[in-house]
Each structure stands twice: as C-alpha cells, then as structure tokens.
Amino acid sequence: MFGPRKSLDTITTHLAGQSLAKTLSWPHLIALGVGAIVGTGIYTLTGVGAERAGPAVILAFAIAGAVCACAALAYAELATMLPAAGSAYTFSYTALGETIAWIVGWSLILEYSLACSTVAVGWSGYLVGWVQAAGVHLPPALLVGPHGGGIINLPAVVVALSVMGMLIAGTRESATLNIVLVIIKLVALGIFIAFALPAFQGNNLEPFMPYGFASTEIGGEKRGVMAAAAIVFFAFYGFDAVATSAEEAKNPGRDLTIGIIGSMLVCTIIYMLVAVAAVGALPFQQLANSPEPLALVLRSLGEPKAAYLIALAAVIALPSVILVMMYGQSRIFFVMARDGLLPRGLAKVSPRTGAPTLITLITGISIAAVAGFFRLDEIAELANAGTLVAFISVGASLMVLRKRAPDMKRLFKCPAPYVVGTLAILGCLYLLFSLPSSTIIRFCLWNVIGLAIYIAYSRRRSDLHVPAPDRV
Numbered sequence: 327m328f329g330p331r332k333s334l335d336t337i338t339t340h341l342a343g344q345s346l347a348k349t350l351s352w353p354h355l356i357a358l359g360v361g362a363i364v365g366t367g368i369y370t371l372t373g374v375g376a377e378r379a380g381p382a383v384i385l386a387f388a389i390a391g392a393v394c395a396c397a398a399l400a401y402a403e404l405a406t407m408l409p410a411a412g413s414a415y416t417f418s419y420t421a422l423g424e425t426i427a428w429i430v431g432w433s434l435i436l437e438y439s440l441a442c443s444t445v446a447v448g449w450s451g452y453l454v455g456w457v458q459a460a461g462v463h464l465p466p467a468l469l470v471g472p473h474g475g476g477i478i479n480l481p482a483v484v485v486a487l488s489v490m491g492m493l494i495a496g497t498r499e500s501a502t503l504n505i506v507l508v509i510i511k512l513v514a515l516g517i518f519i520a521f522a523l524p525a526f527q528g529n530n531l532e533p534f535m536p537y538g539f540a541s542t543e544i545g546g547e548k549r550g551v552m553a554a555a556a557i558v559f560f561a562f563y564g565f566d567a568v569a570t571s572a573e574e575a576k577n578p579g580r581d582l583t584i585g586i587i588g589s590m591l592v593c594t595i596i597y598m599l600v601a602v603a604a605v606g607a608l609p610f611q612q613l614a615n616s617p618e619p620l621a622l623v624l625r626s627l628g629e630p631k632a633a634y635l636i637a638l639a640a641v642i643a644l645p646s647v648i649l650v651m652m653y654g655q656s657r658i659f660f661v662m663a664r665d666g667l668l669p670r671g672l673a674k675v676s677p678r679t680g681a682p683t684l685i686t687l688i689t690g691i692s693i694a695a696v697a698g699f700f701r702l703d704e705i706a707e708l709a710n711a712g713t714l715v716a717f718i719s720v721g722a723s724l725m726v727l728r729k730r731a732p733d734m735k736r737l738f739k740c741p742a743p744y745v746v747g748t749l750a751i752l753g754c755l756y757l758l759f760s761l762p763s764s765t766i767i768r769f770c771l772w773n774v775i776g777l778a779i780y781i782a783y784s785r786r787r788s789d790l791h792v793p794a795p796d797r798v
Contacts, residue, residue, distance in 0.1 A: 355575065357504050358585065360508050360511075361650045372601060372620065375554040377614035378550070381532070381535075382534055383554050386552075387555075389551065391590075391594040393555075393750065393754060397720055404723060405586065406582050407737070410661075412661035414719055417719070420723070421722070428667060428776065429776065431661075436712040446694075449645065450479050483697060487690060487691075489645055490689070493649065493690070508646060518600060518620050522603035526607060541556065561597065608622070608626055652693060655693075656685050660673055665788055712769070
C-alpha cells in the first residue's frame with residue numbers, strides 16, 4: 327500500500343565509496359544532541375510560551391519534553407537495531423514503505439533547512455547588536471535581505487558557509503568543536519539559573535493557567551498550555567540528529583543509546599529549571615514575547631553583567647545548532663541519494679575524511695542563500711510540523727518492527743513499546759493540530775510538491791525498482 331520496503335538484511339550494506347566513516351564516540355553524540363536541542367529555543371521561546379500559556383509555560387515544557395521522551399525511546403531502539411544513516415527516513419523505509427519514507431525525508435529536509443536558516447538569521451541579529459554596541463556601524467544593506475529593504479543578510483550567509491566548511495573538513499573535527507560550544511551554552515544557562523532561581527516568588531505563578539489547557543483561539547491567536555507546547559516543542563527537537571549519525575558511530579549499540587537518551591535527559595532537566603527560574607523571577611506579562619527573555623530577567627534583577635554573559639554565550643555558541651542541523655540535513659540528502667530517490671551522483675564520500683563533501687557543499691550553499699535573502703519568521707513553525715511527522719513515523723515504525731521482526735537483535739529495548747509508540751503518535755498529532763492553521767496548510771502544500779517530485783522522478787529510479795550492483 328505504501329510502496330516497497332527495504333530489507334532488514336541489507337540495511338547496513340552499501341556500494342563501495344558510499345559508506346560513511348566510523349569516527350564518533352558517545353561524548354560526540356551527546357554533544358550533537360545537546361548542541362542541537364539547546365539553542366535559540368530556550369533562549370527565546372520562554373517568552374513566546376509565557377505569552378501563550380502564562381506561568382503554565384512550565385507545564386508546556388514538561389508536556390513537550392514528555393512527547394519527545396517517548397519519541398527518543400523509539401529512536402534509541404530503532405537506531406541501535408538499524409545502525410544506518412537517515413534516522414526516521416531509514417526507519418520508515420524499512421518498516422512502512424518507500425512512499426512514507428519519502429514523505430518523512432521530505433519533511434526532515436524542511437525541518438533541518440528552516441531551523442538552520444532561522445538560527446543563522448538570529449545569530450546575525452545578536453552579532454550586529456554586539457558590533458554596533460562597540461561603535462562599529464556596518465552598511466544596513468548588508469545586514470538584511472530584500473524583505474527589509476536591504477540586499478543581503480551577510481553575517482547570516484557567512485556563519486552558514488563557515489559551518490559548512492567545518493563539516494567538509496571532517497565529521498570528527500566538527501563534532502569535537504561542537505563539544506566546546508555546548509559547554510559554553512550549558513555554563514551560560516547555569517549562570518542564569520544560579521541568579522534567577524533564588525529570586526523565585528510564588529505570586530508570580532498566579533494565575534497559573536490563565537488561558538486554560540487546550541489550544542483555543544483567543545483574540546485571533548491560539549492560546550493555552552497545548553498552544554504553548556506546540557511552539558516550545560521547537561526547543562526540544564534535535565536529538566533525532568544523533569540517530570542520523572548511526573552509521574558513523576564507533577559502537578552503535580552503546581553510543582547511540584547514551585547519545586539519544588542522555589541528550590534528552592540533560593536538556594529536559596535544564597529546560598525545566600530555566601522555565602521555573604524565569605517565570606518565578608518575573609511576572610509572565612513582562613516575559614511575554616520578549617526576544618531575549620533570559621537577559622531581560624537578569625537585567626530586571628539588577629544583574630547586567632550576567633545578562634551580558636548570557637548574550638555573549640549566544641553569539642559564541644549558537645553556531646553549534648547550525649552545525650548539527652546542517653549535519654543532519656546533509657545526511658538525509660546523502661541517504662536519499664544513495665537509495666536512488668535523489669540523483670545518485672550526490673552520494674559520494676571524501677576518501678580523506680569519509681564525509682559526504684558534495685552533498686554538504688550543496689546543503690550549506692542552499693541554507694546560506696535562504697538565510698541571506700528570505701524572511702523566515704512567518705514560516706519557522708513549519709520546522710515543527712516536519713519534525714512532528716517524523717516522530718509519528720518513528721513511533722509507528724517501532725511497533726511495526728516489533729511485530730514483523732520480533733527476534734531481530736535489539737541492543738536497546740524500548741520499555742512497553744506499544745504504549746510508548748502510541749503515546750508518541752497521539753502526543754505528536756495533538757501538538758501538530760495545535761499549530762496555527764496557516765502553518766498546517768503550508769506544510770501540506772510542501773508535501774504536495776514533494777509527492778509530485780516522487781511520482782515524476784524518484785519512484786522509478788529508487789534501488790528497489792532499479793537494482794544496484796553488488797554491495798559491500
């Protein structure tokens with residue numbers, strides 16, 4: 327019904343010159359997960375969530391984290407069972423069929439590209455603020471795209487191309503740098519918690535749930551705990567990039583389990599502490615929609631130096647989010663090309679680094695172009711929609727493969743797989759339909775375009791329709 331499925335027996339065998347080098351250990355994988363998860367989301371979405379849910383943004387973070395935890399358990403079992411690049415795309419191809427795999431891969435392209443470009447533009451804003459504070463004024467035409475009356479957002483282009491260069495230099499080298507950037511971000515959030523949590527005041531949590539629990543439209547905007555959860559969900563995803571690295575893990579059974587579950591555990595604890603500290607230290611009305619809620623809290627508490635350090639950490643460390651997301655997108659592109667769904671010539675790896683240089687180059691240039699010329703604020707939520715669809719497919723794949731291949735070796739076994747898989751699917755569906763209607767419509771249009779490409783080009787050229795030569 328959903329097209330042919332990949333064989334479980336050949337999932338980890340590939341043509342000569344199309345296998346990725348095994349260069350990553352579990353510290354690299356935890357850092358990849360934390361590097362993607364801890365980014366613009368926690369630095370900015372606390373304010374957006376407070377505007378939609380009031381103090382109950384704390385509960386919104388918990389719900390989004392719980393949904394992601396179910397998905398993370400499913401990812402951990404499937405990634406260690408099928409240690410091949412591609413994460414949700416590969417799992418879906420094996421369990422559900424080629425058509426579903428294409429939709430998931432196409433949705434992941436949307437997730438990673440929009441996330442990369444959005445972070446690049448956000449980083450540009452931080453950097454320009456720092457430069458101007460130092461008395462240096464750059465030409466406005468080079469700081470914003472045509473939508474703002476300029477020519478190009480040059481800093482956003484530069485950071486995207488710089489990250490691309492690091493990935494081309496080698497996966498291990500860029501992953502090691504990412505560990506340093508992740509440590510900087512975690513130290514900055516630790517500073518925020520240390521200053522804000524002691525200023526906690528219980529009356530700032532009243533009324534705790536001013537707009538109710540369900541996502542409802544109030545004053546033309548969706549509000550409520552679930553409406554906030556659908557937005558702050560952006561702050562959690564990224565651990566799926568760890569599953570994308572499965573083929574490059576030195577010891578997949580151990581390293582992937584630690585990387586996926588470890589990064590989610592670390593980030594959920596940090597997010598809950600940050601949300602409690604922020605909402606408890608300042609009334610949610612003041613936090614609502616602030617572009618820099620954490621720095622706002624610290625300045626309100628009379629701690630300008632701490633606020634300065636938080637902003638500095640964002641400038642230094644946010645490129646790690648771009649790095650991990652660009653890494654993830656390049657691997658999705660690579661695997662889809664290796665499977666024949668995209669031009670096969672893209673599925674080549676460098677003999678020197680073992681990384682897919684050509685596809686990384688194309689990915690980096692595409693992301694830099696979007697960041698330099700397009701306005702992304704109205705479509706950023708599309709990234710959430712793409713991720714939610716991927717998580718739904720992973721929950722379904724977990725349950726399908728427990729039925730189809732019950733005796734296959736599983737280095738990590740998800741507890742209560744049918745309960746976890748069902749909760750992941752239902753939770754993601756609820757969050758998906760809690761997004762604004764305009765976002766859902768745009769997401770459907772994106773997938774209509776994708777299916778047209780699949781029917782016109784990809785379906786007839788895939789490995790399952792055009793057998794490849796012997797694999798190694």
